[in-house]
Amino acid sequence: MEKQVEFKVGKDTLRGKVYIPDGKPPFPGVIFFHGSGGVGETQFETAKLISRRGIVGFAFNYRGTGLSEGKFEDQTISMGVEDGKSAVDFLLSIKELDKNRLGFVGGSFGGYVSSMICNTLSIKSMVLEAPASYPASSINNQRDTDRDLGIRFEESKSYEEIAKYKGDLMIQICELDDVLPEGMAEMYFDSAKNAKKKAKYIIKGAKHRLSVDPIRKKDSQDKIISWFLETL
Numbered sequence: 001m002e003k004q005v006e007f008k009v010g011k012d013t014l015r016g017k018v019y020i021p022d023g024k025p026p027f028p029g030v031i032f033f034h035g036s037g038g039v040g041e042t043q044f045e046t047a048k049l050i051s052r053r054g055i056v057g058f059a060f061n062y063r064g065t066g067l068s069e070g071k072f073e074d075q076t077i078s079m080g081v082e083d084g085k086s087a088v089d090f091l092l093s094i095k096e097l098d099k100n101r102l103g104f105v106g107g108s109f110g111g112y113v114s115s116m117i118c119n120t121l122s123i124k125s126m127v128l129e130a131p132a133s134y135p136a137s138s139i140n141n142q143r144d145t146d147r148d149l150g151i152r153f154e155e156s157k158s159y160e161e162i163a164k165y166k167g168d169l170m171i172q173i174c175e176l177d178d179v180l181p182e183g184m185a186e187m188y189f190d191s192a193k194n195a196k197k198k199a200k201y202i203i204k205g206a207k208h209r210l211s212v213d214p215i216r217k218k219d220s221q222d223k224i225i226s227w228f229l230e231t232l
Contacts, residue, residue, distance in 0.1 A: 016060025019051035028101035028232040029056035033110030084113040115158035125231035179208035
């Protein structure tokens with residue numbers, strides 16, 4: 001079952017889609033956090049595919065993107081994290097959900113969001129896809145400015161949070177990433193000292209924006225679905 005949904009962050013309405021599996025609930029669930037320059041619609045296909053395997057899939061748009069309200073130019077890094085927290089609250093309200101079997105998928109900026117909120121509740125499994133990071137000094141900057149990438153990224157609080165994370169973790173790295181500085185994504189894997197299980201997957205021949213590369217996107221999708229079928 002596919003449902004268009006909306007929920008509030010302050011005065012703004014965020015919108016997305018939830019895909020509920022056939023069968024008898026409760027089901028495990030996965031929420032997809034898209035990248036800063038992208039839209040949630042790029043994640044709808046994967047959310048739908050994972051629902052066909054018995055897992056609730058939920059993808060949404062941050063403020064100022066897709067069909068969500070808000071002006072993109074007004075959005076900051078910290079506001080994106082707030083949007084992510086509100087999206088998780090919405091996911092938890094879905095009656096078919098097994099709240100003890102939750103997963104995150106975060107791509108690029110969404111990887112930062114996932115890491116920043118993964119310890120606010122019990123997340124059983126995560127996939128971070130070419131995850132970005134930002135130093136604390138940048139969190140009130142406009143969300144899609146490349147000036148924040150590569151400047152003291154090692155100081156990002158997201159690495160501190162992933163170091164505390166105790167669930168299962170896969171890091172997907174784009175072999176030919178043309179956006180993230182060298183070592184940024186790898187540092188998430190190295191920092192995850194307390195992960196119950198962790199894996200690193202290199203997407204061969206992939207640049208940063210998988211949404212424009214159907215072959216590499218499918219490679220990533222297949223690994224994501226297999227990972228959650230194994231870990232949720």
